Amino acid sequence: MKLKIGVIKGDGIGPEVVNEAMKVLDKVGVVYGHEFDYTQLLMGGASIDTYGVPLTDETIELAKNSDAVLLGSIGGDAKTSPWYKLEPSKRPEAGLLKIRKALNLFANLRPAVLYDELKGACPLKEEITEGGFDMMIMRELTGGLYFGERSTEEKNGVLTATDSLTYTEDEIRRIAKRGFDIAMKRRKKVTSVDKANVLDSSRLWRKVVEEVAKDYPEVTLEHMLVDNCAMQLVKNPRQFDVILTENMFGDILSDEASMMTGSIGMLASASLNETKFGMYEPSGGSAPDIAGKGIANPIATILSAAMMLRFSFDLDQEADAIENAVENVLKDGYRTIDIMSEGKVQIGTAEMGNKICSYI
């Protein structure tokens, strides 16, 4: 298969970690007989330096013509970088918001995986984390409270602020479908999270999710109230496979889940639209404090590339090969500095990429 991948290496540690992910993809290509055709794209600080703006229309077009985009990270140190002397709409992060909108990326996928090997880094009790956990949080990204009408007005000398939470049936249906599609590739369980005992938007969410579930008879659906979910995440994280939820609940729950996994350097993510297209990137930022030192953990980006193979290209076997290789390297005791612990072998960014390749 020949696959067109737009590559945005970006700023900070972006180029270092993306190079390792490309190395791993190339190894997969050799072993499984695929050709990855990369187009390098500029966004964020690198684009400001070259074109004066964080994202050009040409880059958007090139991204649209790719089958998927692999992104490193964008942005720099807000205190020292000249990019942050620009007005907010011209700063690196504006490029990210713009491309998400242009590509209609409404579904944000954040896996939270605790590897048995790294469970010492998890703040939960050992009896809870025994065997690790592996869940996928799917958050609606373009609707809900963060995009509703808002206002602040003064009535009789008292300030009153209002934010509104709106979802249409169609918005719920399209993300629910993606959630069930992903559950079909996993342990076939969806936990839909809402606040249906209080909110009308949640009652509609629940109704539409139930309708979509009828097309996926193999998937077990359960509903959970968001407050209970926040509690269950730390009480029994192993019960979850796919968590499907709206924008604000997903924002909060995915941060909670990420803190239970050890390091931000291990966390992949994806943003999807209605087609097979997706943008894949590590959950962490550009980490300017460690950029250029060759010590950043490339695993989050490498696992994001594995998600790309699985969700945009349906190459499940190849994605499994990458995920198993990561697990094997951890079992062998190799660690980058962010996940280093006593008795393990500390290696750098490129060495980690090489080790992972050697297992594929």
Ligand code: ATP
């Ligand atoms: P954001 O960019 O999301 O607004 P931020 O700038 O605070 O947030 P990061 O850039 O992710 O967050 O950095 C947070 C901390 O995590 C930093 O100390 C950084 O060095 C570390 N970190 C982030 N990514 C990695 C990585 N891949 N490997 C090692 N450490 C990392």
Ligand code: MG
């Ligand atoms: Mg950052």
